[in-house]
Amino acid sequence: MTNSNELTLVLAANGKTGRRVADRLEARDVPVRRGSRSADLPFDWNDRDTWAPALRDVRAVYLAYYPDLAAPGAPDAIRAFTDAAVAAGVRRIVLLSGRGEEEAQACERIVRAAPVEWTVVRCSWFAQNFSEDYLLEPVLAGHVVLPAGSVPEPFADADDIADVAVAALTGDGHAGQVYEITGPRALTFAEAVDEIAKATGRPIAYVQVPVEEYAGTLRAHGLPEDIVAFLTYLFTTVLDGRNAEPQDGVRRALGREPNDFADYAHTTAATGVWTP
Structure with missing residues (x-):
């Protein structure tokens, strides 16, 4: 279990999963360092001088790369960060990875080869993209326009992802595991x-x-051209059916069923975020 005198560094701490992971750890009284450019001790993927201070006294890392492990340059950044983490004494890394992304799997191999306890948490489309990201505005407008057709996707709930990550960061039995996180059923967009x-x-x-x-x-x-290229890649390559089958990562990691998209929709609607 986590030593109360050692920190867990949560990267992308303002993101959909990082924020949830950090909140859950703090609720368990686990000392957390939130890694983001806006933190008191900033962490910036584009400024490697910020890495060593953020890793000081850190035991475990939730490793979420921005913008995505499929982005150009991600493997070099993951290799350099993993080396820095090992040098700083980090003993456990939980990597947020992508389902069906060859580039992400290259990053996985880097972390898996490191002398640490590692866990890979793979997922693809987040349900929360409709409420906390670029699809919120179209939903509010009542008109969602996308290039996604009849290929289904078992949308992953960010709460499930965070629960699995926290279990891997704080508990035993998750080292060396690859968990594919999906919802229980696949839906088209x-x-x-x-x-x-x-x-x-x-x-x-x-x-x-x-x-x-x-x-x-x-x-x-x-939108910047790199973001346009990334979203195009997701809709043309990743959303080609390779990830259509629901997986059992939540059940294997937590012993429960994953959240269904309908439950996510009802819970989110009750917050009023989709009320124009």
């Missing part, structure tokens, strides 16, 4: 939007467009 419409009691339309048109719209809204 149109079906997911329909679940949200039912939960909110509002009409929300889903419109499929060609990926080229979608990319052009993103550019017209001023």
Whole structure:
């Protein structure tokens, strides 16, 4: 178990999973250092001078890379950070990885080769993208336009991801495990939007467009080209059916079933975040 005199560094601490992991650890009285550019002791993936101070007195790390392990340069950054973590005395790393991403698996191999207790938590599309990310505004507008067609996705709940990560950071029996985190059933994006419409009691339309048109719209809204390329990659490569089958990572790690998208939709609707 975690020694109360040692820290757990949670990277991407303002993100969907990092925030949840840090909150859960603090609720267990685990000493946490939140790693982000805005923290009192800042951590910045683009400034390696911030790494060593953030790793000081750290026992375990929740390793979430921004923007994504599939992004160019990610393996070099993960290798350098893992080396720095080992040199700083880190003994346990829980890596947030991507399902069906060859680039992410290259990063996994780097962490798995390190002399630490490692756990890999793989996931793909977050349910919370509809409420805490770029799909919130379209849901509020009642008009979701994406290049996703009939390929289903077993959307992962960020709460499940955080619960698994906390178990791996604080408990025994998770070292050397690869957990694929999904929901219990696969839905198309149109079906997911329909679940949200039912939960909110509002009409929300889903419109499929060609990926080229979608990319052009993103550019017209001023998104950087690397983000446009990454989202295009997700919709054309990762969302090709390779991840359509639900997996048992939550059950193996926690001994319970994963959260269903419908439950996520009803819980989120009750917060009012989807109320225009």
